[in-house]
Amino acid sequence: MRSTTNSLLLLLCLAVIGSAGYYLTERSQPQQLQKIDDTIKLAKLEQAEVSRLLVEHSSSKELAEQSLARWKTRYKEIPETLNTADMVLYLENLTSSGFEQFDIDLSGVTHASDFSYYTFKVRALASFSQMYHFVWHIENNREFYRINNLKIVHKTIYKENNQTKIPKRYDKVDFSFTLDAYFNAKYGIAASEDELIAVPRELLPDHDASHNSFYPLIRTDLPTNDELLLDIEKAMLVSIVGDRAVFETESFTYVVMEGDRIYLGKIVSINARTASVRVEQNKGGQVFTIDLKLEVDVLDVVSQEGVIAQPTSQ
Numbered sequence: 001m002r003s004t005t006n007s008l009l010l011l012l013c014l015a016v017i018g019s020a021g022y023y024l025t026e027r028s029q030p031q032q033l034q035k036i037d038d039t040i041k042l043a044k045l046e047q048a049e050v051s052r053l054l055v056e057h058s059s060s061k062e063l064a065e066q067s068l069a070r071w072k073t074r075y076k077e078i079p080e081t082l083n084t085a086d087m088v089l090y091l092e093n094l095t096s097s098g099f100e101q102f103d104i105d106l107s108g109v110t111h112a113s114d115f116s117y118y119t120f121k122v123r124a125l126a127s128f129s130q131m132y133h134f135v136w137h138i139e140n141n142r143e144f145y146r147i148n149n150l151k152i153v154h155k156t157i158y159k160e161n162n163q164t165k166i167p168k169r170y171d172k173v174d175f176s177f178t179l180d181a182y183f184n185a186k187y188g189i190a191a192s193e194d195e196l197i198a199v200p201r202e203l204l205p206d207h208d209a210s211h212n213s214f215y216p217l218i219r220t221d222l223p224t225n226d227e228l229l230l231d232i233e234k235a236m237l238v239s240i241v242g243d244r245a246v247f248e249t250e251s252f253t254y255v256v257m258e259g260d261r262i263y264l265g266k267i268v269s270i271n272a273r274t275a276s277v278r279v280e281q282n283k284g285g286q287v288f289t290i291d292l293k294l295e296v297d298v299l300d301v302v303s304q305e306g307v308i309a310q311p312t313s314q
Contacts, residue, residue: 077142078115082183087118094137098130100157100172107178115185123176125155131173132209138179150177161226168226222264222284230254230262232279237292245270245277 084106095102107119124131131152138145152175158167225231235247235254245267247254260267265281268289275294280287 078144078185079183080185082118082181084118087120087181090143091122094134095124095126095130098133099124099126101125111184115182117180117182120179120181121176122179123174125157125172125174127171128173128212129209131175133207136207144182146180146182148178148180151175158224164226164228166224166226166228169221169223225263228252230256230260232262232281232290232292237277237294240270240272240275240277240294242272243270 088104091102091104102124103122105121107121109118110116124134126134135147135150138147152173155172155174157170157172159170160166161168230247231249232247235249237245238248239246241255244255244257247256256262256267256270258267258270262279262281264283265279268278268280270277277292277294279290279292281290282288
């Protein structure tokens with residue numbers, strides 16, 4: 001009887017243990033494993049979110065540093081107010097010399113959310129160098145102006161020489177553009193003069209143009225001799241006196257020295273021993289060196305105060 005009771009109790013214990021093991025293995029442990037897996041996934045998601053936030057923070061910091069650097073390197077002044085009289089005076093100062101024509105027409109004023117600006121239509125006639133200087137100052141001065149739709153055309157004009165009354169040719173450029181002048185900028189955009197940095201000269205473009213693209217390299221229409229300079233093609237070398245050469249035309253007598261200007265060129269050298277004069281001429285972009293010989297019977301080498309050579313008498 002006792003043996004049967006003990007067996008029953010042992011079987012009951014085994015059944016309880018088996019049931020508990022089944023519950024833990026099939027029900028409780030999978031749920032715990034699922035919770036652990038969900039926790040791991042959540043931790044990974046949070047880690048990824050933290051990494052993303054760190055990247056965004058780093059990017060935002062870099063952008064902020066770049067913006068601050070650009071802010072500190074402002075060099076343009078945007079005034080709170082700007083009237084057309086100030087504009088006209090500013091432009092007149094930039095075009096006070098070298099301009100044959102400068103016309104300006106106010107198209108209107110635009111009020112944006114962050115700033116306002118006047119728009120002008122401008123047309124001018126000037127030398128290429130003066131046009132270049134004007135554009136250079138507009139783009140690099142402190143005042144905030146902007147040129148749009150710049151158009152340039154070569155133009156030749158003639159003006160009478162006041163002394164000789166002979167027309168003189170001038171090569172000019174006819175150019176037009178629209179000009180925006182900014183003012184009334186939003187706080188944080190505008191800056192006063194004392195807040196602007198000094199721009200190093202080497203960072204600015206050259207103040208003088210290195211090349212005039214509107215001047216012909218070779219041209220057939222030679223300029224007029226409006227200054228009535230020595231024209232060697234219409235003059236005769238008649239003598240060399242010391243370091244001077246004497247030329248004659250139908251109307252004038254010219255006494256020239258080395259380095260003197262002549263029509264289309266200059267005197268390069270005067271050689272008393274060979275009784276010759278060397279000149280250099282630029283004819284429409286083509287440079288010529290010409291030796292002019294004085295025909296004489298005998299060359300007497302004398303001091304520079306004396307007569308070196310005289311023409312052969314006919």
